[in-house]
Amino acid sequence: MEAKMKRRTFLKLSTAAIAAGVTVSNFKDADAAEWKKEIGKKGSQPDPVDEEVKLIRSVCLMCHGGCGLQAKVAKGELVKLDGNPYHPNNYDYEAKGDIVVESDLDGGHTGKDRGTLCPKGNAGIYSLYSPFRLQHPLKRAGARGSGKWKVISWKQAITEICGGGKLFKDVKGEENRNIEGLKSILNNENPIGPEDSAYMDEAPPGGWGPKRNQFVWAHGRNEQSPLTPRFVSDSAGVPHMLNH
Numbered sequence: 001m002e003a004k005m006k007r008r009t010f011l012k013l014s015t016a017a018i019a020a021g022v023t024v025s026n027f028k029d030a031d032a033a034e035w036k037k038e039i040g041k042k043g044s045q046p047d048p049v050d051e052e053v054k055l056i057r058s059v060c061l062m063c064h065g066g067c068g069l070q071a072k073v074a075k076g077e078l079v080k081l082d083g084n085p086y087h088p089n090n091y092d093y094e095a096k097g098d099i100v101v102e103s104d105l106d107g108g109h110t111g112k113d114r115g116t117l118c119p120k121g122n123a124g125i126y127s128l129y130s131p132f133r134l135q136h137p138l139k140r141a142g143a144r145g146s147g148k149w150k151v152i153s154w155k156q157a158i159t160e161i162c163g164g165g166k167l168f169k170d171v172k173g174e175e176n177r178n179i180e181g182l183k184s185i186l187n188n189e190n191p192i193g194p195e196d197s198a199y200m201d202e203a204p205p206g207g208w209g210p211k212r213n214q215f216v217w218a219h220g221r222n223e224q225s226p227l228t229p230r231f232v233s234d235s236a237g238v239p240h241m242l243n244h
């Protein structure tokens, strides 16, 4: 009962926090209502004991740390995230005399071998179920910085990114702006010319090479590090990957 009261208080506080969020971040009321409905329904729950649970071992992507996780899925719903005790990032350690050693993986259910995720890792469950999660490409629908976006289909996004054209002809001031698509950039036939670079006078004797060299992948912290080289090096055929 006490726990329920506490939870209710928490919900009230959450609602207030969300209301504040609506004011400052322009979340639509309808979205916020959906979010409120979800709170308490999703989120990390106690270990399920009375139903069949599927255990899926994966890697946390809530930061670049790459801890191993163990996802518990009941009736198709992710109900709990834990650390994977067999993943090297998640080993627990214990003091043995004046040295620290990895804990015994056979320590049993109550042993110190269970592995942990940090609170941010635990919150990964909300990344999956948040109604604010982006699930479609967004295209800018106003001037840069105006904060206006529209949802487009994956087909439209891929067509426009690859084919280019006057992609922002509906945006005031950009009616005639031509965007070069990847199809035009990713070729070895045409060299980078003055129409592509304002720095031709700084180029080495052979020039800047084929237009393909215009393609640069600039990420911040790369949470998808094993995947991006497959796209950038193997598919686009360039070595230009820059981290922060």
Ligand code: SF4
Residues within 6 Å of the ligand: 060, 061, 062, 063, 064, 065, 066, 067, 116, 117, 118, 119, 120, 121, 122
């Ligand atoms: S559990 Fe925490 S530290 Fe580990 S990857 Fe996830 S967010 Fe990063």
